[in-house]
Amino acid sequence: MQNFAIVTFGCQMNQHDSDRIGEVLRAAGLSEVPDPEAADFVLLNTCSVREKAEQKLRSEVGRLGVLKRERPGLIIGVAGCVAQQEGEKLLKKMPQIDLMIGPDNIPELPAMLRECEAGGPPRVRAEFDVDAPSFLAHDLQHAPTSGPATTAFVTVMKGCNERCSFCIVPYTRGPERYRPAREILDEIAGLTRVGVREVTLLGQTVNSYTDPEAAFGPSARHATGDWRHTERQRAESDESEFPALLSAIAERAPNLARLRYTSPHPRHLTRSLIRAHAELNVLCRHVHMPVQSGSDRMLRRMIRRYTVAEYLERVTALTEAVAGLTLSTDIIVGFPGESRSDFEQTLDLVERAKFMSVFGFKYSPRPFTPALKLADDVSEEEKSSRLAELFFVSNAIRHRHLNSLCGNEITVLVEGRNKGGQWGGRSERNEIVHFSSDFELTGRLVKVRIQSANKNSLLAELAEAIDDAPRALPAVAAKPQRHLPLSPV
Numbered sequence: 001m002q003n004f005a006i007v008t009f010g011c012q013m014n015q016h017d018s019d020r021i022g023e024v025l026r027a028a029g030l031s032e033v034p035d036p037e038a039a040d041f042v043l044l045n046t047c048s049v050r051e052k053a054e055q056k057l058r059s060e061v062g063r064l065g066v067l068k069r070e071r072p073g074l075i076i077g078v079a080g081c082v083a084q085q086e087g088e089k090l091l092k093k094m095p096q097i098d099l100m101i102g103p104d105n106i107p108e109l110p111a112m113l114r115e116c117e118a119g120g121p122p123r124v125r126a127e128f129d130v131d132a133p134s135f136l137a138h139d140l141q142h143a144p145t146s147g148p149a150t151t152a153f154v155t156v157m158k159g160c161n162e163r164c165s166f167c168i169v170p171y172t173r174g175p176e177r178y179r180p181a182r183e184i185l186d187e188i189a190g191l192t193r194v195g196v197r198e199v200t201l202l203g204q205t206v207n208s209y210t211d212p213e214a215a216f217g218p219s220a221r222h223a224t225g226d227w228r229h230t231e232r233q234r235a236e237s238d239e240s241e242f243p244a245l246l247s248a249i250a251e252r253a254p255n256l257a258r259l260r261y262t263s264p265h266p267r268h269l270t271r272s273l274i275r276a277h278a279e280l281n282v283l284c285r286h287v288h289m290p291v292q293s294g295s296d297r298m299l300r301r302m303i304r305r306y307t308v309a310e311y312l313e314r315v316t317a318l319t320e321a322v323a324g325l326t327l328s329t330d331i332i333v334g335f336p337g338e339s340r341s342d343f344e345q346t347l348d349l350v351e352r353a354k355f356m357s358v359f360g361f362k363y364s365p366r367p368f369t370p371a372l373k374l375a376d377d378v379s380e381e382e383k384s385s386r387l388a389e390l391f392f393v394s395n396a397i398r399h400r401h402l403n404s405l406c407g408n409e410i411t412v413l414v415e416g417r418n419k420g421g422q423w424g425g426r427s428e429r430n431e432i433v434h435f436s437s438d439f440e441l442t443g444r445l446v447k448v449r450i451q452s453a454n455k456n457s458l459l460a461e462l463a464e465a466i467d468d469a470p471r472a473l474p475a476v477a478a479k480p481q482r483h484l485p486l487s488p489v
C-alpha cells in the first residue's frame with residue numbers, strides 16, 4: 001500500500017483529527033493523494049452530531065464500495081464519532097468497510113492497516129483512553145509539504161461532562177480529559193517556531209479547562225462571581241483554570257500574533273475569563289458562544305444549565321469589557337416542545353445579542369441522548385421554515401455589521417489565496433476579508449481598507465503590511481513574487 005486519502009465530515013475537532021491522522025500515516029511511509037478514487041486506503045473521518053452527517057457517510061461508503069468491486073485491494077476505513085458510536089453494528093451493515101477506529105485509537109492505525117493488508121478480518125478499535133489520556137499533537141516532521149500553515153488548532157481538552165439532552169458528544173468522545181498545560185505550551189512554542197501565527201485552542205467545553213498537573217496553583221481558580229442572575233455557589237463552580245492557561249500562553253508564546261478558542265460553554269464565561277479578554281492583547285476580539293435557544297423553557301429541557309438572562313448578562317459584560325468584540329453562536333430550532341413563542345424568543349435574543357454569525361440546525365434525535373424520551377413534535381416543514389426565518393434575521397444583522405465597516409481600515413492575518421487568485425484572511429473580529437495584491441503575503445498581518453461588503457465577507461484594498469513575520473520555511477508560491485517594503489511594526 002502506498003497512498004491514502006482522508007475525507008472529513010463535521011466540526012473543527014474532526015478536521016484537526018484528520019490532519020493528525022495524515023501525519024501518523026505519513027510517518028508510517030504512506031503518501032497522501034487528494035483524490036479518494038486514486039488512493040489505496042480511504043479513511044472517512046465522520047461526525048454524528050446530527051443525523052445528516054451520518055447519512056453522508058453511508059452514501060460515501062456505498063460509492064467507495066462500487067470502486068472496491070473494480071479494485072479489491074482498496075481498503076476502506078471509518079474514523080471519528082460514528083466509528084466510536086456504531087462500531088461492530090456498522091461493520092455488519094456495511095461489509096465494504098475494512099476497519100473502524102475511534103478518536104482515541106489513532107496511533108494504532110498503521111498496525112491495523114498492516115493486519116488488513118495481510119488479509120486479516122475487518123476490525124474495530126474504539127476505546128476511550130480514560131485512565132491514561134493522550135492528545136494528538138502536530139508532528140511537524142510529517143506535516144504536508146505545502147509549506148507551513150498560518151493558523152493551527154491545538155487540543156487542550158477532550159470529551160464532555162455536560163449532559164445537554166440533545167447531544168451525542170458525551171457518548172462518542174467520552175468524559176472530560178484535560179491535557180497538561182506544559183504540553184500545550186510546548187506545542188504552541190513549536191508551532192510559532194515554524195511560522196504559525198494564529199492558534200485556536202480546541203475542546204468540546206474548552207473553557208472548563210483545568211490543568212491535570214496543577215501547575216497553576218490554587219489561586220488560579222478563585223471565584224470573582226458577582227453576577228446578578230447566578231447564585232454565588234453556582235458561579236463558583238463555573239470557575240476554571242482556562243483564564244490562567246490563556247495568560248500562560250500569552251506570556252510563553254510572545255511570537256504568537258493571535259489566539260482563539262472554540263467551543264466554550266456559557267456557564268464558564270466567568271469574570272476571570274472576561275478579565276483575560278480585557279488584558280491579553282493576543283486574544284482575538286471574537287467569541288463563538290453557543291446559546292442553542294432564546295427560551296428558558298427550552299434551555300431547561302435542553303439541560304443547558306443557564307437562563308437567557310444569565311447568558312445575556314455574561315456576554316454583555318464581555319462586550320463591555322472588550323470594545324468591538326463580535327459574537328457568533330449555535331442555535332437549534334424545532335427542539336421537542338418548541339412553540340412559536342419559544343422560537344420568537346430565540347429571534348429576539350439573536351437581535352439583542354447582535355450575533356455576527358449564527359450556525360443554525362434543525363433538531364435531530366440522536367442515539368443514547370436524554371431528549372430521545374421527548375416527542376420530536378415539531379414537523380420537518382416547521383423546522384425548515386423556522387431555520388429559514390432564523391437565517392433571514394441573522395443574515396440581516398451580519399449584512400448591517402459588514403456594511404458598517406466600509407471605508408474603515410482593519411488588520412487582516414493573510415491565510416492564502418482563494419480560487420479566484422485574491423488573498424483571503426480574517427480580521428481579529430473574525431470577519432472574512434478578500435483583497436488583491438501581487439505581493440506574497442501568506443502569514444502576514446496587513447492593513448486593508450474596506451471597499452464593499454458581500455453576503456458573508458468583505459472586499460478590500462491593501463493599505464500596508466504592518467509586520468515582517470519572518471517565516472522559518474519559505475512559503476510556497478505559484479510564481480516568483482515581489483517583496484513588499486515593510487513599515488516598522
Ligand code: 5AD
Pocket residue numbers: 049050166167168290292330331332361362363364365366
Ligand atoms: N440536533 C441538532 N443540532 C445539534 N447540535 C448538537 N446536537 C444536535 C442535535 N441533536 C448542534 C448544536 C451544537 C452544534 C455543534 O451542533 O447547536 O452546538
